[in-house]
Amino acid sequence: MAKRVGIEVSIAIAEAVKLADADVIPAYPITPQTHIVEHLSELVANGELDAEFIPVESEHAAMSACCGASAAGARTFTSSSSQGLSLMSEILYIPSTMRLPIVMVVANRALSAPISIWNDHQDIMVQRDIGWIQTFAENGQEAVDLTLHAFRVAEDRKVSLPMIVNIDGFTLSHVIEPIEIPDQEEVDKFLPPFKPRYKLDPRKPISMGPVGVPEVYTEAKVALDNALKASKRVVLKAWDEFAEIFGRKYNPVETYRTEDAEVLLVTMGSISETAMTAVDAMRDSGQKVGLVRIRLWRPFPSVEFRKAAGKAKVLAVIDRCLPPGAVCGPVGEELRSLFYKVPGAPKIFSFVAGLGGRDVTVERFEEIVDKAKAYAKRRPKELYEVIGVREK
Amino acid sequence: MAKSDAIVGWKTITFGCHVLEPGNTASFRTGDWRSQRPVLDKEKCIKCGMCYIFCPDMAYDQTEEGYYECNLFYCKGCGICAHECPKNAITMVPEEG
Numbered sequence: 001m002a003k004r005v006g007i008e009v010s011i012a013i014a015e016a017v018k019l020a021d022a023d024v025i026p027a028y029p030i031t032p033q034t035h036i037v038e039h040l041s042e043l044v045a046n047g048e049l050d051a052e053f054i055p056v057e058s059e060h061a062a063m064s065a066c067c068g069a070s071a072a073g074a075r076t077f078t079s080s081s082s083q084g085l086s087l088m089s090e091i092l093y094i095p096s097t098m099r100l101p102i103v104m105v106v107a108n109r110a111l112s113a114p115i116s117i118w119n120d121h122q123d124i125m126v127q128r129d130i131g132w133i134q135t136f137a138e139n140g141q142e143a144v145d146l147t148l149h150a151f152r153v154a155e156d157r158k159v160s161l162p163m164i165v166n167i168d169g170f171t172l173s174h175v176i177e178p179i180e181i182p183d184q185e186e187v188d189k190f191l192p193p194f195k196p197r198y199k200l201d202p203r204k205p206i207s208m209g210p211v212g213v214p215e216v217y218t219e220a221k222v223a224l225d226n227a228l229k230a231s232k233r234v235v236l237k238a239w240d241e242f243a244e245i246f247g248r249k250y251n252p253v254e255t256y257r258t259e260d261a262e263v264l265l266v267t268m269g270s271i272s273e274t275a276m277t278a279v280d281a282m283r284d285s286g287q288k289v290g291l292v293r294i295r296l297w298r299p300f301p302s303v304e305f306r307k308a309a310g311k312a313k314v315l316a317v318i319d320r321c322l323p324p325g326a327v328c329g330p331v332g333e334e335l336r337s338l339f340y341k342v343p344g345a346p347k348i349f350s351f352v353a354g355l356g357g358r359d360v361t362v363e364r365f366e367e368i369v370d371k372a373k374a375y376a377k378r379r380p381k382e383l384y385e386v387i388g389v390r391e392k
Numbered sequence: 393m394a395k396s397d398a399i400v401g402w403k404t405i406t407f408g409c410h411v412l413e414p415g416n417t418a419s420f421r422t423g424d425w426r427s428q429r430p431v432l433d434k435e436k437c438i439k440c441g442m443c444y445i446f447c448p449d450m451a452y453d454q455t456e457e458g459y460y461e462c463n464l465f466y467c468k469g470c471g472i473c474a475h476e477c478p479k480n481a482i483t484m485v486p487e488e489g
Contacts, residue, residue, distance in 0.1 A: 099408035160408075198410055207411035215399065220409040222402035 002246070004180045009140035009172045010035035012179045013079075013105055016147040018049045019187040022103075023074035023194075026054035026065035030084035031117045032169035033107040037079050059084040063091035063102075070100035070162075071208050073199035075151065078102065081169060082109035082123045089127065095162045096131030097224045098208055101154035101196075102162040104132075105147060108269070108320075109169040110356040118357020119169040121269065121320040125330045131224050133163040133231055134298040136268040140177035142295075143167045145248060148187060152238045155194045159231045166297075168270040170357070182246060190245050229299045252296035253308040257283055261290030263369050264309060264346070266317040268294045268331065271353075271360045275318075278365030289369055294331070302338055309339075315346045316372035319384075320354045328384035349375050350384035364388055422449065426469030428484040430462050436481035443473035443482060 007015075013036050017025070025044070027037035043049040052069075056062045062078050070076040080088060085106055095102050106124055110116035124134070133153060137143040146165045154163040167173055198206055212220050236252065243249035256276050258264060267275050272293040282289040292308045292315075294301075309315060319329025327333065332350030339345035349372045354360040364387055371385065406412055430443075437459055444452040444460045451466040452473070462473070474482040 097409060197407055198412075205414040207414070208408065210409065210411050212409060216405060216409070219400060219402040219405045223405050223409075226402065 002180045002182045002186065004178055006176055007140075007179050007181070008035060008174065008176050009143050009167065009179070010107070010174065011039050012140060012144045012177075012181065013147050013167070014039035014043065015181055016144045017077050018043050019182060019184055020077075020103075020148060020151045020191055021075065022049070022051050022077040024052045024054065024065070024069035024076045025078060026056050026062045026069065026076075027078050028056050028059050028062045028080070028084060030059070030081045032109055032119075032173045033079045033081040033084070033105070035173065036105060036107070040077075059087040060091060063088040063095075066102045066104075067091065067095050067098070067100055070095060070102050070196075071098070071200045073194065073196050073201075075155070075194045076100075076102045077104070079105040079107065081107045082111055082117075085123045086111065086126060089130075092127055092130040092132070094209065096228070097220055099160040099197075099224075099227065100162060101160050101194075103147070103150045103154055103165070104162070105143070105165045105167060107169040107173040108166050116356040117169070119171050119320075120355045120357070121166070122322070122355070124164070124166055125319075125321040127164075128298070128330055131161070131228055132298065133159075133161055133228065133235065133296075134166060135164070135296055136166045136294065137168075137172060138270055138272050138293065138295075140172060140175065140179045141248070142250070143172055144179055144181070145242065145246065145250065148182070148191060149235075149238055149242055149250070152191050152241070153231065153235050155196075156234045156238070157195070157197055159227070159234045160197060161227060161231055166269065171270045180246075186245050190241060232296070232299050232301065235296060235299075250295060251304070252294075252301035253304045254293045254295060255308045256291040256293070258290035258292060258308065258310060258312070260288055261310075261312050262288040263290075263314045263316060263372055264312040265289070265291045265365060265369065266294065266315055266331065266335065267291065268297065269320070271318070271320070274360060274362060275365050278362040278369075281362060282366060282369060287369070300334060300338075305335070305338065306342075309346060311344070312346050314372050314376045315348045316351060316368050317348060318351050318353050318360070318368065320352075322352050322355055322386065323384070332384060347376050349380070351387050352384055353387040355386075358388065360387075421465055422468050423463075423465045426464070426467055426487055428469045428471065428486050429464060429467060430469075430471070430473050430482045431485050432459065432461070433481045433483070434459060436479045438479055438481075440478065442476045442478060446472050446476040448472060
């Protein structure tokens with residue numbers, strides 16, 4: 001039987017990678033991801049995990065080594081955050097089009113300047129269009145489960161795409177939670193050995209990563225786009241299989257008290273737990289408020305989101321990312337596009353909150369709902385609003 | 393990716409854009425990039441092979457008579473052979489049409 005233990009979420013993720021029996025882990029430490037790769041290097045050093053741990057010289061090198069390892073047919077894992085993720089950026093676009101199923105946990109953190117080691121989603125939103133499958137975890141258990149799920153989905157021959165599991169830095173990475181660590185036997189049942197469609201093998205030579213002349217580049221990118229969109233089927237199937245084996249069911253979009261709700265908060269990641277508390281408080285005071293949480297960010301679950309939004313009249317979308325010079329934050333933009341000219345579409349209001357580790361409290365969620373209700377009656381001047389910002 | 397493979401749709405492009413046939417660059421016609429071509433004066437040629445050595449595309453082959461002949465399927469017309477020829481036996485002639 002799986003054991004439920006009090007464990008730091010980062011350590012639990014590293015244990016999940018061990019259970020997944022990763023072969024190669026090229027990694028560079030960066031706060032707040034450090035404990036994940038630190039624990040993995042210990043597991044490799046003490047012989048508990050039979051893998052190559054490559055202490056690379058930078059995140060750029062980490063992702064480059066990941067590409068090589070995955071191309072050679074190795075189950076490959078890495079983890080990063082913030083400035084480190086940005087340093088990887090040049091390489092991140094490569095494994096998706098090359099169909100290399102690398103798994104990465106990103107402990108989300110703000111970007112400089114000013115220097116901030118604390119949590120928001122700006123680091124990953126910069127990397128929105130890298131062509132990886134992306135999920136967002138709400139709590140420690142989910143971080144562990146989504147890590148195992150990522151290997152299962154990424155390496156599926158129908159998918160063969162890299163995958164990121166986003167966990168909020170500190171709020172998840174450094175918190176000790178009761179987490180059920182699955183049994184090896186159960187994990188083996190869920191996660192078959194990695195058998196890539198193609199790999200670098202001198203006995204059967206192929207070339208990976210060639211030049212794409214103008215006659216093929218568009219087709220190569222459209223092939224990736226279609227592969228990413230088609231991956232949703234496997235993402236869902238793998239969550240069904242996960243539920244059968246482990247008893248925990250995940251959906252691309254989760255709803256909380258959305259029945260008959262007029263205003264829906266829309267969140268991603270760990271602030272959703274606070275949002276649920278806020279929804280309870282507002283329901284207690286008679287307000288028809290609910291919560292929709294996006295777990296699968298890429299490919300975006302359009303059908304599931306429309307269904308989850310139901311007949312709500314107002315969506316209050318929270319981005320943990322300030323979009324300088326843009327019309328609104330990335331999640332807000334996504335939903336405005338999704339509902340553009342859809343008959344009966346809800347009014348969508350975009351809020352920016354929780355930057356650089358600022359807490360988003362129950363009161364802030366209440367403020368957001370109040371503002372969204374007011375804006376539904378009288379259109380706001382701006383297309384998004386930063387919550388909790390001081391002027392003086 | 394070889395140009396001979398280039399006319400493919402997104403459904404038929406190789407998985408991950410991999411090149412599955414080793415050495416298929418040989419079928420990549422680079423000759424159509426050329427704006428000028430090398431013409432050899434056999435009277436001046438001493439068969440030294442400098443053109444063969446310097447050609448960056450390995451477009452030169454030796455004939456049975458010992459002369460070096462440029463394969464216009466690959467020759468991009470860079471003119472290095474003409475520049476390096478110690479006997480000025482190679483002239484670059486503009487491609488017409």
